[in-house]
Amino acid sequence: MNTAPATSAHGYRRWSGQLSRRRWTWLAIFVAGVRLTNRATKVRGLVWMSFMFAVGSCALFYMLARLEILAGSDEASDMYGLINMFLHVDLSGVKQLADFREVLWRSVFLFMFKGELFWVFVVIMRAGPGLIADDLKARALPIYFARPVTPLTYMMGKWMVVAFFIGMVVLVPNLLALIFGTLTTGGLQTFGQTLALAGDLLITGGGVVVFGGAVVLALSSLSSDKRYVMVGWVAFCLLPVMAQAVLFKVLPDETTSGWLGSVSLYRDITVTADWVFGIRAAWESTPLPREVFDRALGRQSTLVYPAVVLLTFTIGSLLICYCRVVRFSRSAANA
Amino acid sequence: MAVIELDRLSKWYGEVIGLNDVTATVDSGITGLIGPNGAGKSTLMGLAMGQLRPSTGSIRLWGKTVWDRPAVLSRVGYCPEGDVFWPEMTGQQFVYFLARASGLRRRAARTAALEAIDLTAMREYMHRPIGTYSKGMRQRIKIAQALAHMPRLLILDEPFTGADPVARHDLAQLFHVLASQGVDILISSHVLHEVEALTKQILMIDHGRIVAEGDLREVRRRMHDRPHAIRVKVDQPRVLASKLIGLPTVTGLKMTAEDTLIIETSAPEKVYDRLPEMLLAGDLLVREIAAADAGLEAVFGYLTGRGAAD
Structure with missing residues (x-):
């Protein structure tokens, strides 16, 4: 395969080598997008700060490892209090904590994941709105679509940019924490116990990447002013949470177990994450008395409604974004 | 083979006609779109x-339909009229990124970007x-x-703006060099004399x-139907x-200055044939003989009913 351009006497070298397949053009869009977004100090700062979640998880793993050794001693009493505060489980009467390592780690990751969701919201707010809106504002679409870039590869490239930043918040810190915890707690035995957690972390993190990326891309394709997109994103995330809080306050529990319980997207994601991590089943399968972990389980919800809501929004957003991008690509010359 | 072929091509925007049943070809070299x-x-x-999707008819590049076949575009370079920039990007990043988006691999894209920057004398910036x-x-x-x-074909929308x-x-020189290297160029401009200096091949x-x-x-x-001047x-x-007034092909004479005569004729070749003899016979001192309305601006004005491009 010849990849070297043929040189001419006058300096212009017409390309005679092989070009990448056009389905890989998203990679160029992705790399350029990440570089451009990463130039913003605030985005870089937010991404770096998201590693506090990894630090938090590691601190909890460390505490749990210490408790495995110090269980029942006076030294452990302060740590029981801290664990109870963060994970809502009372381990003070539990011997042989190592037997419950997996379920405890699941609780740690779920606790961190819920915090990371807020961070994802903030990072998307900074990194996502300009993805397509800036191209619309710069009227850059004619030069994208004057190349072998299809609407799908363009969308893929843009989505990968936001996916990269979401992944840096919700995937990388958790996986790092898992590696740290495994290495510092029991080695190979722990690795076997917690291996499934890596898969669960990838699924939940991947879900957030797909959902958040799709929604912000759709919003970004709707306006050429990223400030409006930002406002749209904030409203999209916060208004349902506020509505849900009011509903939970005024309605009895039974009425909020169906559709009414799925108004808040934040709650939908956490309910789905609970299901992926199997936290309820994991605790209930332990021989521990219910009062040890009851607070950690929270309000019981069915998965169907949250899953349907999230899927609908994801597919709807992707469709909106795709239709918009196709429209842009077919009228780029008049943009 | 023609570079661009338009075959009964029409484009409507609702009830507004963008292009109306156009059949034409753009051949190799530089073509001015006026x-x-x-x-x-x-x-x-x-x-x-x-x-844009043709409403009716077809447009082909090197014999291939371009609509919905973006692979053809890897051989086309396009310079749109308006600004299309991300202001935070450096010039090099901008060119490199778009070379990559065109399908060039990393190293080749880096080299090609630098060469393109050199060609346009932008290395310093x-x-x-x-x-x-x-x-x-x-x-x-x-x-x-x-x-x-x-690319093999450059489509440049108002590149001199x-x-x-x-x-x-420098840009005109560059386009000449590119054309001499076998790059075909379709260039639109409203600065008619610049297009005229680049090419005699036009699509009006x-x-x-x-x-x-x-x-x-x-x-x-x-x-x-238009007398030549x-x-x-x-x-x-x-x-x-x-001396000229007796010639049957001369349809009008105008003195536009103390030393300037405009001859209107339906057969300019015959006038050019006779002029030297008349000038010698009258012992006249000539400073210039030139076609007054063979330029692009005049042709454009005749054909569109406008004095010049707006």
Whole structure:
């Protein structure tokens, strides 16, 4: 395969080598997008700060490892209090904590994941709105679509940019924490116990990447002013949470177990994450008395409604974004 | 093979006609796309880039339909008229990114980007963010991105806009060099004399229709209904006028200055044949003999009913 351009006497070298397949053009869009977004100090700062979640998880793993050794001693009493505060489980009467390592780690990751969701919201707010809106504002679409870039590869490239930043918040810190915890707690035995957690972390993190990326891309394709997109994103995330809080306050529990319980997207994601991590089943399968972990389980919800809501929004957003991008690509010359 | 073929091509925007049943070909070399604002130039370019779908008819690049077949575009470089920049990007990043998006691999894209930047004389400024560029520099970096993937065909929409006279000259030189290297260029401009200096091959468009196509001189020659004008700068124009008045092919004579005579004729070749003999016979001192309305501007004015491009 010849990849070297043929040189001419006058300096212009017409390309005679092989070009990448056009389905890989998203990679160029992705790399350029990440570089451009990463130039913003605030985005870089937010991404770096998201590693506090990894630090938090590691601190909890460390505490749990210490408790495995110090269980029942006076030294452990302060740590029981801290664990109870963060994970809502009372381990003070539990011997042989190592037997419950997996379920405890699941609780740690779920606790961190819920915090990371807020961070994802903030990072998307900074990194996502300009993805397509800036191209619309710069009227850059004619030069994208004057190349072998299809609407799908363009969308893929843009989505990968936001996916990269979401992944840096919700995937990388958790996986790092898992590696740290495994290495510092029991080695190979722990690795076997917690291996499934890596898969669960990838699924939940991947879900957030797909959902958040799709929604912000759709919003970004709707306006050429990223400030409006930002406002749209904030409203999209916060208004349902506020509505849900009011509903939970005024309605009895039974009425909020169906559709009414799925108004808040934040709650939908956490309910789905609970299901992926199997936290309820994991605790209930332990021989521990219910009062040890009851607070950690929270309000019981069915998965169907949250899953349907999230899927609908994801597919709807992707469709909106795709239709918009196709429209842009077919009228780029008049943009 | 023709580079671009338009076959009964039409494009409507609702009830507005962008292009109306156009059949034409663009051959190798530089072709000037001329027309007033709203004539359909950008529509034609958009159709050629596969960014607009033909309402009827077809447009082909090297015999291949371009609509919905973006692979063809890897051989085309496009420089749109407006600004298309991300102001935070440096010139080099901009050109490199678009070379990559065209399918060049990393190393090749880096080399090609630098070459394109060199060709447009932007190396000195390539590490500066585009937001700090002057209009002329933006124009040049935009042309660099069109060249970055080393295309066979360049489609340039008003490439001289904003460039200073030196940059215009350099760009014109660059286009000549590229054309001599076998790069075909379709260039639209409203600065007619600049297009005329680049090429005699034109595609003139007005109200969505092609009004003239081909070699400018040939187009002018075929305009039989318009008398040709020959400008003669001579010391005694009245004497020359008295000699010319008897020629049957001369349809009018005008003195536009003390030393300038405009000869209107339906057969300019015959007038050119007879002029030396008349000048010698009258012992007249000649300073200039030139076609007064064979230029692009005049042809454009005749064909579109406008004095010049707007």
